[in-house]
Amino acid sequence: MMERVQRVLEYDKMKQQLLSFVASSLGRRKVEALIPSRQIDEVIEWQRETAEAVDVLRLKGAVPLGGITDIGAHVKRAQIGGGLSATELTEIAATLYGGKRTKQFFTNIIADELLSLPLLGAYVEQIVPLTPLEQAIKQCIDDHGYVLDQASGTLRTVRAQIRTFETTIRTKLEQFTRSSRSMLSDALVTIRNDRYVIPVKQEYRSSFGGIVHDQSASGATLFIEPGVIVSLNNQLTEAKSREKREIERILADLSNQVGVEGASLLLNLEMLAQIDFVVAKAQYANAIRAVQPKLNDQGYIHLKQARHPLLSADEVVPIEVAIGNDIRSLVITGPNTGGKTVTLKTIGLLSCMAQSGLHVPAEEETELAVFAHIFADIGDEQSIEQSLSTFSSHMKNIVSILEQVNEQSLVLLDELGAGTDPTEGAALAMAILDHLYGLGALAVATTHYSELKGYAYERTGALNASVEFDVETLRPTYRLLVGVPGRSNAFAISKRLGLNEGIITAAKVEMTREAGQVERMIASLEQRQKEVEQAREEALAVQQDAETLKKQLAREFARFEREKQLRLQEVDKKAAQALTEAKEEAEMIIAELRDLQKQGTAVKDHQLIEARKHLEEAAPKLSQQKPTSKGQMEKMTERAPQPGDEVKVLSLNQNGSIVKKVDDKTFLVQLGMMKMSVATDDMQLLKSSKKETNTASTTSLKRTNMHVSPELDLRGERYEEAMRRVEKYIDDALLAGYSKVSIIHGHGTGALRKGVKKLVAAHPRIKTTRDGGMNEGGLGNTVIEFM
Structure with missing residues (x-):
């Protein structure tokens, strides 16, 4: 560019x-x-x-x-x-x-x-x-550029010598200042030419000997290095030279590392x-509150609420422009200081920003084209040195543009054809726009000429636009009205300013009939544009209200869902607590029954096992229950129930089989060892389980056998937990119908083996126990045979 x-x-x-x-x-x-x-x-x-x-x-x-x-x-x-x-x-x-x-x-x-x-x-x-290079530098040099003593052992030694020499020299010179105070201009030790000296009065020069390094401006004071410290100063100077050489060596080494x-x-x-x-x-x-624009290489521009980035956010008026595709020329008319030039610059600058990888100050969905060339003739380029008028200056720029422009160009022309005869200038402006259209370039031009107001209506691919002017306040609003040409406000402004009504009427008579029709047409278009803008703003307001309501509803729904989940969790918790209490009570009853059995009371063991299995399987999972597929179940109302049907009791979440019909709405259902009357509405037929079974106990045996292994592995278990598992396993194995099982407890300390032996020895249904054979795990396995 x-x-x-x-x-x-x-x-x-x-x-x-x-x-x-x-x-x-x-x-x-x-x-x-x-x-x-x-x-x-x-x-x-x-x-x-x-x-x-x-x-x-x-x-x-x-x-x-x-x-x-x-x-x-x-x-x-x-x-x-x-x-x-x-x-x-x-x-x-x-x-x-x-x-x-x-x-x-x-x-x-x-x-x-x-x-x-x-x-x-x-x-x-x-x-x-x-990191090694960074640490090497920081180890030798501090943040202020001072080479540290730790940079090398040699530097540390030399600096220690320097401090020793300086201390010795100062001590000796301070003795001079105390003993010869009257001969000195001031009781202090200073430095001249990198040598320690004392200020001696001129008249006592011979009393000190040594070397004079400097004198005061008046000559009354001589800065003398006494002879007794000349040797020490020489040693100090030599040490400083060694320090300088060592620092240079350290810096050279670090510089070499940087080079590598x-x-x-x-x-x-x-x-x-x-x-x-x-x-x-x-x-x-x-x-600047910018957004990432969409990009194309087809010469299409759509600016949505675009703002010039150099204007204050409080002052800038956003513009909406859509040109390209079929519309290749945009002609903007309107009063001076109305915002025409700002519109041109906004289009051009935002295009340049986008092509520079910068986001643009506009709304989302803004789209810009990537042009091969962006040309602009904006502002008064009058050249006094070259004796060029405003028209000549503009025309020189336009000629240069026309020599380079092509179909991948954006051309911005401010006050096209201005500075010469209005008729000729307007005709020239239209011819230039036609030429640019023929080349395929995208052109945006501003003008004052009324002849160009009808340009877009007569030319294919051209569009009118204008900057709005408020005749009430006599000020521009800086709003861009696309599709509406600017109209003359001279009569309205003159009337507002108090011009005689007769003069205004006479001026209107002078205007041609066609011109008046054009002005009325433009006024109508402006009115329609305002109505459309107002309708658009109202629609946006309604949309915003709808979005707000939608967000509120979403929040309320989310709150409702949270409360529902909390309630369900609370119900689950209460149900689980009640079930736990009931189960504990049932376990106590079973324990009492077992005690009675041990005391000689006739209670069958399989009845105890079946009772506890039923209690474990009867626990409803309220919050995790999933609705059953229609393909698996059907309500009992879909066909008449029959004895032998597999059903699910909904209130208990348990499966069973119908034993017999009690009445039209009630059936006797076998649930494990229990039989209970169930209403038809509380049952669902299991389609996938239509095979008849002899009794609920045989069904239970088959189902349990699928989950009980012929051996129990206790290795790694804690003693109490292992004993609990052994007791339950024996019950499950009996229910499954096994004649022999193995309990693997390993060798370890022998505690598990002793516990298992003791527990199985007291069980009334166990016939014999023995240690495993050579191929059965030996002493680490106890084999049990049931009666």
Whole structure:
């Protein structure tokens, strides 16, 4: 894009706003070099980068890019063998730390699967931490660029010597200041030419001897290095020279390390520059409330509530424009200062921003085209030096544009044909628009000429628009009315300002009949446009109310669901508690029955087993019960029940079989060992279980046999739990009809084996017990045979 076009569209001013969001000189360099791209694939990728950064800012609020500086020159000098200063090395270490922190920041986001960042992630992945180099620099140099004593053993020793010499010299000189106070101008020790001296009065020069290094401006004071400390000062100077050489060696070594890692450092720098640049674009998008536009390469533009980014948010009036496809020319008319030029600049600048990978200040679903060329002739370009009039200046620019324009061009023309005879200017403007249409370019032009108001009605692919003017307040509203040409407000304005009614009437008579019809037509169009806008605003208000109501209903429904779940959980809890209490009571009864059996009372063992199995299987699962498929069950009302039918008792959630009919609405149902009367409405027929069974006990035997293994493995169990399992297992094995089972308890400490032996020895239904044979686990297995 030509530099002049960037200037008239204020693209450079927009970049100045963008620059305020960069975190380093790296990002600043990227922004300064930014120009719109002509390749739609590249623009789409840039837009996605910005969108990723916007998501990161929305999630995290900021990106840590502090401490990063442009160290490119330092690195390149180190690569060719140059030495770096302590400050330059400190900047390299700080940049390495900043890069490592940035890499960790994005890596955590990606690892936690908070966001998908394919483009930013690719930049981050290329950053090399180089932690050893960073630590080597920080170990030798502090944050202020001072080479630390710990940088080397030699430096530590030399500096210790320097401190010793300085202490000795000061001690001796302070003795001079105390003993010869009257001969000194001031009782202090100072430095001249890197040598320690004392200020001696001129008249006592011969009393001290030594070397004079300086004198005061008046000559009354001489700065003398006494002879007794000349040797010490010489030693101090020599030590400082050794210190300087050691520091130079340390810096040279670090510089060499930087040179070795030069390629990685420069790559890091490029990736950090790109990340800083993309994050700055995202921050700018948030600041101007921008959105990611849709993109096309067909020359179609649809701006929805678009705003010029350089105008204050409190002052800017959003515009809606849709051109392209069949409409290739938009002609905007209206009064001066009404917003025509701002509309042109908004269309041009937002197109440039989109092609630069920037989000645009507009509403969602805004769509922009990627143009190969954007041309603009905006503003008064009159040149005094070249003796060009306003018309000539504009025409010179237009000629240049027409020489380069093609079907992939956007052309913005302000006050087309102005500055010359109105008739000729209007005719020239229409001819230029026709030529641009013939070339396939997308053109937007502003004009004052009334002849162009009917242009869109006579030309295919052209559309009128105007900026609204309020005759009541005599001020423009800055609203763009697409499809309505601007009309003259001269008569209305003159009347509001108090011009004589007779003069206004005479002026109206002078107007041609056709012109009056055009004005009336335009006024009608304006009225219809206002009605449409009002209807649209009302529709939007209704839509917003509907959305609000929908959200409220959703919240209420969610609250209802939560309360329902809480109630169900409460019911489940109470039911489970009641069932537990009933089961505990039943267990106590069974225990009492077993005691009676042991005492000699005749109670059959299989009756005890069947009773406890029934209690366990009868537990209803209220909250987890799933509705039964219609393909598996049917209500009893669908056909007459018959003895032998398999049914489900709904109130108990138990399966059984019909024994006999009691009356028309009641049947006797066998449920395990129990028989009970059940109403027809409380039963469902099990279609999948139509085979007749002899008794409920044989059905129970078959079902239990499917779940009981001929052996029980207790290895690893705690003693109490193991004994409980053995007792239950024996009951299940008896019910399943096994004649022999194995209980595997392992060797261990022998506690489980003893417990099993003791328990089975007291059981009345066990015939014999023995240890397992060689192929049965030996002493780690007890084999039981039932009666």
